[in-house]
Amino acid sequence: MSDPFERARHHARKWLENLDTGPAGAQAGAAELRAAFEAPLPETGRDAGEIIDALAAKATPGLNANAGGRFFAWVMAGSLPSATAADWLVSAWDQNVGLFSVAPAAAMIEEITGEWLKDLFDLPRDASFAFTTGCQMAHVTALAAARHRVLAHAGWNVEEEGLFGAPAIRVLTSRNRHGSIDSAIRYLGIGQSNIVDVDTGPMGDMQLDDLEQKLSHYDGPIILCLNAADLNVGTFDDFAALIPVARAAGAWVHVDGAFGLFARVSERLRSLTEGIELADSWATDGHKWLNVPYDCGIAFVRDAEAHRAAMALGAAYLSPSREARDPNDWNLELSRRARAIPVYAALQELGRQGVADLIDRCCEHCHALVSGIGALSVPGASAKALNDPVLNQGLVRFERAGASKEENDAFTDDIIARVNASGEAFFSGTTWNGRRAMRVSVVSWRTNDADVAHSIAAVQTCLTGALAGT
Numbered sequence: 001m002s003d004p005f006e007r008a009r010h011h012a013r014k015w016l017e018n019l020d021t022g023p024a025g026a027q028a029g030a031a032e033l034r035a036a037f038e039a040p041l042p043e044t045g046r047d048a049g050e051i052i053d054a055l056a057a058k059a060t061p062g063l064n065a066n067a068g069g070r071f072f073a074w075v076m077a078g079s080l081p082s083a084t085a086a087d088w089l090v091s092a093w094d095q096n097v098g099l100f101s102v103a104p105a106a107a108m109i110e111e112i113t114g115e116w117l118k119d120l121f122d123l124p125r126d127a128s129f130a131f132t133t134g135c136q137m138a139h140v141t142a143l144a145a146a147r148h149r150v151l152a153h154a155g156w157n158v159e160e161e162g163l164f165g166a167p168a169i170r171v172l173t174s175r176n177r178h179g180s181i182d183s184a185i186r187y188l189g190i191g192q193s194n195i196v197d198v199d200t201g202p203m204g205d206m207q208l209d210d211l212e213q214k215l216s217h218y219d220g221p222i223i224l225c226l227n228a229a230d231l232n233v234g235t236f237d238d239f240a241a242l243i244p245v246a247r248a249a250g251a252w253v254h255v256d257g258a259f260g261l262f263a264r265v266s267e268r269l270r271s272l273t274e275g276i277e278l279a280d281s282w283a284t285d286g287h288k289w290l291n292v293p294y295d296c297g298i299a300f301v302r303d304a305e306a307h308r309a310a311m312a313l314g315a316a317y318l319s320p321s322r323e324a325r326d327p328n329d330w331n332l333e334l335s336r337r338a339r340a341i342p343v344y345a346a347l348q349e350l351g352r353q354g355v356a357d358l359i360d361r362c363c364e365h366c367h368a369l370v371s372g373i374g375a376l377s378v379p380g381a382s383a384k385a386l387n388d389p390v391l392n393q394g395l396v397r398f399e400r401a402g403a404s405k406e407e408n409d410a411f412t413d414d415i416i417a418r419v420n421a422s423g424e425a426f427f428s429g430t431t432w433n434g435r436r437a438m439r440v441s442v443v444s445w446r447t448n449d450a451d452v453a454h455s456i457a458a459v460q461t462c463l464t465g466a467l468a469g470t
């Protein structure tokens, strides 16, 4: 019998140590993975250490190395050493952080970590907060508070009366929003048809004149959702101009800052977030730019009373604390993993300065990748950068001389697939302003200059191979 904890430690270390040299993306596809895992439900038990060994052997070929330095797809980071280790403790301690009385240390760490984050992002110090599974649920949490408040202003108690017969809420939001805003609006029963698109400029930033015009059409409850960095080119809405106009119209303003809220920590980038503190709620992620393990999102709400009214459970058999914060007053979930603990560890490992350095470093790497890949050419084809990154997100497209737009869309997807299959680097694709592009998203603490040079060279090799038909 082997010790499952020792085996897990061994496999985890091996995985982390191989990140610098191993493939950037999963090498096994669905058929291989199904063949590896498919088996009848076991009728009898088995040695725990053996289970861990078999799990690692079967899963490793199907793991993406998003924890590594050459993974630039979606917006996915790795995890800082202290955060990963703290997460192991979270599992071992197995605390249910719904209430202080049920998990005193974990609830207290969450209380303190939430305060630290408000300080880090320079948000109102009396704002309430919730640790969620991700930015998606941070939107749901914050927008539930918004729903409470805008309907209360219209004389409607949504918690008591539900939404049947309630005044219609309009959600004004950028055409360039993330899909998680739409999901949140649907989960909250507001309905997709109550989303009103506000026009955006060429880089995807909300246009003030269109917002003013759309606000003037509605006199009922309004929520406005703004972007602190979109996931294609990292565009920020102009908070200082847009928020006062929306608030003057009685709107609740929510900001999607899944990763862009972190720009606020960098001296060089902070001006991108000017005016963001005027909003009513903010959603961000720990598992993106803070490099804590999945899963972790955070919602902040200026109007703590609305937040609590939307979330608090208050069942008779639970004993609320008089001396400390009860997480379930602020979260949808009752029983919860102590996901603030890795955040607490990460903030100590980095400190404010370390977070700022991480943000600046990722932006520099993104710039180097986009300009380096964008300058590549081989006889008959070349790459071109579609933006000059303002943050950590960039786009590159690949074009063959004389080819149509559609052919170059397919060529761009082919280059992405070739790079990913090579295992040398990993990128995802997108459609931006009607054209296919390779996304370059840099959020990992591990990415360094060597990773950047290696990844540019890998793209060059694939471009050459595509032209040679190999």
Ligand SMILES: Cc1ncc(COP(=O)(O)O)c(C=O)c1O
Pocket (backbone or CB within 6 Å): 074, 075, 133, 134, 135, 136, 137, 178, 180, 229, 230, 231, 256, 258, 259, 285, 297
């Ligand atoms: C801008 C933006 N908002 C929201 C989300 C959703 O975040 P999560 O996957 O943590 O729920 C993402 C995810 O990439 C994002 O990029």
